[in-house]
Amino acid sequence: MRIIEINGNKFSNMKGFYREIESKMTFGLNWKIGRNLNAFNDVLYGGFGVHDVDEKYILK
Incomplete structure (x- = not known):
């Protein structure tokens, strides 16, 4: 399963x-x-870059 990690230290x-x-x-x-x-919800749904629609992934 793909893991996508968002680094909270990179934004404020x-x-x-x-x-x-x-x-x-x-x-x-x-x-x-x-x-x-x-728009963020659309990205979470998939099909706009690193994961496909309905592809399971973990967002950390």
């Missing part, structure tokens, strides 16, 4: 949070995700 605000999410979960895309919880 929402802008930094989304930057970290993009670097760990959506790298390689030629566009940025939206800066809102709906």
Whole structure:
């Protein structure tokens, strides 16, 4: 099972949070995700980078 680790030491605000999410979960895309919880939910669902839709993974 894939493990995706978000480093909380790399951000202190929402802008930094989304930057970290993009670097760990959506790298390689030629566009940025939206800066809102709906967009984050879409990333968690999959299909936008490092994991496919319905692929099981652990987010740490």
